[in-house]
Amino acid sequence: MSHHTAAVRWTRTTTDFEYDTYDRNHEVRYGSGATVAASAAPTFKGDATRMNPEESFVGALSSCHMLTFLAIAARKRLVVESYEDDATGELDKNADGKLAMTKVVLRPRVRFASEVDAATLAKMHATAHANCFIALSVTTDVVIEPG
Structure with missing residues (x-):
C-alpha cells in the first residue's frame, strides 16, 4: 500500500461571501512538493487560467x-x-x-x-x-x- 497526499488551501479574498462573487481560486500542494494554482471550472465561476x-x-x-x-x-x-x-x-x-x-x-x-x-x-x-x-x-x- 502507498500513501498519497494533497493539501488544499483557500482563503477568502473578497469582503462579501456570496455565491456569485466569492473567489474560487486556491492552491493544491501535493506530497511531491508540486503546487498547482487551482480554481473552479469557468462554468462554475472559476478562473479559466487555473487547473480545475x-x-x-x-x-x-x-x-x-x-x-x-x-x-x-x-x-x-x-x-x-x-x-x-x-x-x-x-x-x-x-x-x-x-x-x-x-x-x-x-x-x-x-x-x-x-x-x-x-x-x-x-x-x-x-x-x-x-x-x-x-x-x-x-x-x-x-x-x-x-x-
Whole structure:
C-alpha cells in the first residue's frame, strides 16, 4: 500500500461571501512538493487560467493510462518513442440526477521505434485500462479511442 497526499488551501479574498462573487481560486500542494494554482471550472465561476477539478480528473485518468501502457510496453520490450493523448471528459447528470464526470474519452496516439500491429496495440490498451488504478477507482465510463 502507498500513501498519497494533497493539501488544499483557500482563503477568502473578497469582503462579501456570496455565491456569485466569492473567489474560487486556491492552491493544491501535493506530497511531491508540486503546487498547482487551482480554481473552479469557468462554468462554475472559476478562473479559466487555473487547473480545475474536472480537468484534473481527466488528466489523472489519462496520465494513469499512459503510465500503465508504458510499463506494459517496456515489459514487452516494445520501445515507445512518444505518447500523446487529447482526453476529454463529460460533466453530466448521473443516474441519480446529480452532476458527475459521466464519461472520459482517452485518445492515445503512440509512436513506437518499430512497427506494432493493431491487435497488439489494442490488447495493450485494454490491459492498461484493466490495470490503471485510477480507472479502477471511479465509476466514470472510460472509453479508449486509439489514434
